[in-house]
Amino acid sequence: MGMFKGRTGGLWLLAAALPVAGATGAAMLAWQFQIESIPLKDPIPPAPPDVMVIEGTIQKRSTLVETLVDSDLPSTLANQLAELVRPVFDLRKIRSGNSFKLERELDGALRTFEYRIDDERVLRIEKQAERYEAKVETLEFETQEAVVTAEITTSLFEALGDYPKGEFLALDLDQIFASDIDFNSDIQKGDQVRLVVTQQYHDGAFVKYGKILAAQLVNAGKTYRAFLFRDAYYDENGNATKRAFLKSPLEFTRISSRFTYRRMHPILGSARPHLAVDYAAPTGTPVRAVANGTVTFAGWSGGYGxxxxxxxxxxxxxxYAHLSSIAPGIRPGRAIKQGDRIGAVGATGLATGPHLHFMMTRGGKPINPLSIKSEPAPPIDVKLKPEFLSQIAARRDQLAGGVQFASGPLAGTAR
Structure with a gap:
């Protein structure tokens, strides 16, 4: 039996037996393989990185120039880059706490700088050949759908607080059901929330929520549902969830004093009618108009501030009384739309602390704002009803818990 032995690249090779073409009888050519490893003397070190990456957040009262200098860029270059940025972005809008990312070459030269303006935009400075370019870019998002559920124990904010940026879901939900539910006074422990939402991601990281596609709120045993259709929300029968009047002029506060014909005035010390509803809230909390209308007075009014x-x-x-400020442009004759900001909560006039004193009259006579019944907006056009019912079919199953979309990591239950 023949044998061949050779050495190649530090390995000894011997081959296994193979038949020889045309051989007679049992004639065979035998090969055998054997591998012998030979260790290297020294491992090859990994190539050094060609850039240095610095990531951080803008410090309090810091400027773009100071941020660049703190990242070891020469002050001359930092000032030149600031001048380059001015035509595309107002540097006075640099905000502390916003993130930035800087890449420098090994010789110290700046390669790129990115500042996150907000959820949707980034300021980018980039080296191009022998010069730098500055521009504001709009981020591209990947959109996913998810089901969000929560049980209320103290407030809607608290219930959705386990979700990243859950406060924005709470604000959106308030807008959807603002005509049916006063989230300051109507919410009870044990109420349930279930939402079908869009989540937007950039580079695999959650950035923000998109539209609420469907919403369900179980309040005191009664179920409210809303479905997004052509930029408006409707119940299962196609009736608009929006009504002529919101149930509250504020978002997520607490009622400190209700409408009554006899209440001990905290400053004057005597029993007087309290023909309004007081909402306790921090100074500066936005105050919104509860319905469309026209401003008849805006200014100082004695004890009302x-x-x-x-x-x-x-x-x-x-x-709307005791305001700390009146919104710009709010003056007699100004047309107002439901939800427009008209001022901010304060403690002006005869007030012991910051709150909104909210009054309502019909024909000049005081009425209880919490008892107002308002007409809904027009329902879906009959011609669009089949399209609406077809579109919400899957959403109804999701709100009932029967269907789950493949969703992102935020889907789940908060308690």
Whole structure:
């Protein structure tokens, strides 16, 4: 039996037996393989990185120039880059706490700098040949759908607080059901929330929520549902969830004093009618108009402090007192839309602490704002009803818990 032995690249090779073409009888050519490893004397070190990456957040009261200098860029270059940025971005809008990422070459030269303006935009400075370019870029997002559920124990904010940026879901939910639910006074422990939402990701990281596609709120045993259709929300029968009046002029506060004809005034010390509803809230909390209308008064009014009054349809009028400030442009004759900001909570006039004193009249006579019944907006056009019902079919199953979309990591239950 023949044998061949050879050495190649530090390995000894011997081959296994193979038949020889045309051989007679049992004639065979035998090969055998054997591998013998020979260790290297020294391992090859990995190639050094060609850039140095610095990531951080803008410090309090810091500027772009200071941030670049703190990242070891020469002050001359930092000032030149700031001048380069001015035509594309207002440097006064650099915000502390926002993130940045800087890449420097090994010789110290800047390769790129990125500053995250907000959830959707980034300021980018990049070296191009022998010069730098600055531009504001809009981020591209990957969109996923998810089901979010929560049980309320104290407030809607608390219930959704386990989700990243859950406060934005709470604000959106308030807008959807604002005509049916006063989230300051109607919410009870044990109420349930279930949402079908879009989540937006950039480079695999969650950035923000998109639209709420469907929402369900079980409040005191009663179920409210809303479905997004052509940029508006409707219940299962195609009735608009939006009504002529919101149930509250504030978002997520607490009622400190209700409408009554006899209440001990905290400053004057005598029993007087309290023909309004007081909402306790921090100074500066936005105050919104509860319905479309026209401003009839905006200014100082004795014990009411800063006051805004609005005339609405059907002889109704509302008043918003003790404001710390009145929103720019709010003046008599100004047309107002439901939800417009008209001022901010304060403690002006005869007030013991920051709160909104909210009044409502019909034909000049005080009425309880919490008891107002308002007409809904027009329902879905009959011609669009089949399209609407077809579109919400899967959403209804999701709200009932029967269908789960493949969703991102935020889907789940908060308690």
């Amino acid at each position: 800063r006051l805004v009054q609005i005339r609405h349809a059907s002889g109704l009028a509302t008043g």
